[in-house]
Amino acid sequence: MKIIADLHTHSIASTHAFSTVTENISFAAQKGLYAIALTDHGRAMDGAPGAYYFESLPVIDKEIMGVRVLKGMEANIIDYSGKLDADEKLLSRLEWIVASMHTITLFGEPSVEKCTDAYLAVCENKNVNVIAHSGSDYFKYDYETVVKACRDTGTLIEINNSTFSSRRDTVKNCVEIANLCKKHGARVVVNSDAHFFTSIGRFDSSLKMLDELNFPEELVVNSSIENLQKYMNEKGIAI
Ligand SMILES: [Zn+2]
Numbered sequence: 001m002k003i004i005a006d007l008h009t010h011s012i013a014s015t016h017a018f019s020t021v022t023e024n025i026s027f028a029a030q031k032g033l034y035a036i037a038l039t040d041h042g043r044a045m046d047g048a049p050g051a052y053y054f055e056s057l058p059v060i061d062k063e064i065m066g067v068r069v070l071k072g073m074e075a076n077i078i079d080y081s082g083k084l085d086a087d088e089k090l091l092s093r094l095e096w097i098v099a100s101m102h103t104i105t106l107f108g109e110p111s112v113e114k115c116t117d118a119y120l121a122v123c124e125n126k127n128v129n130v131i132a133h134s135g136s137d138y139f140k141y142d143y144e145t146v147v148k149a150c151r152d153t154g155t156l157i158e159i160n161n162s163t164f165s166s167r168r169d170t171v172k173n174c175v176e177i178a179n180l181c182k183k184h185g186a187r188v189v190v191n192s193d194a195h196f197f198t199s200i201g202r203f204d205s206s207l208k209m210l211d212e213l214n215f216p217e218e219l220v221v222n223s224s225i226e227n228l229q230k231y232m233n234e235k236g237i238a239i
């Protein structure tokens with residue numbers, strides 16, 4: 001399987017990532033990627049940019065060096081009702097929203113029930129495209145219930161390549177989630193979550209896992225331009 005787009009990447013705007021948007025796009029072009037999504041962190045993350053940064057993303061061309069550049073955000077899920085750290089107006093203006101839980105931006109003791117409720121609400125949020133790196137033991141949820149909701153709402157579950165190096169203890173959960181996606185026909189997206197340009201387009205560990213699970217290629221939205229464009233069409237994102 002081949003991945004043609006990296007749809008979760010960070011730039012220096014996140015302040016804990018170390019490459020510029022231009023460096024990231026150039027490297028995506030060098031790797032022959034069809035598309036990249038710029039998804040710097042929402043404001044609840046320490047050092048993250050404010051709304052005006054995201055509102056200004058349209059100054060960046062739609063296509064640069066042959067790469068389709070999607071303007072987006074990694075929005076933080078900040079409570080167990082699934083609330084995100086950006087308002088509806090801003091989220092709806094962006095093209096690609098990744099939503100995720102981080103221990104430093106979600107306050108209050110988690111439980112399986114609370115995390116399940118949060119993810120189910122995120123699935124119902126029309127602005128969200130992806131639930132990212134959800135394999136953490138700390139934020140464990142009812143995988144089967146949420147995977148089915150993802151399938152029904154067209155929300156993508158991320159197979160995050162950085163997990164295999166930075167969150168190794170969560171890999172077993174990622175395998176379980178991916179198997180349930182396969183079982184229930186929920187679509188996934190493979191992303192690098194790059195915080196430095198050399199990780200852009202790096203999907204080796206995610207692909208190895210999907211290969212071992214004999215994961216169907218048609219359920220991976222960024223496994224071909226055709227699959228990705230089909231998804232973008234469904235969501236009303238300009239190709
Ligand atoms: Zn994240």
Ligand SMILES: [Zn+2]
Nearest residue numbers: 008010074193
């Ligand atoms: Zn990220």
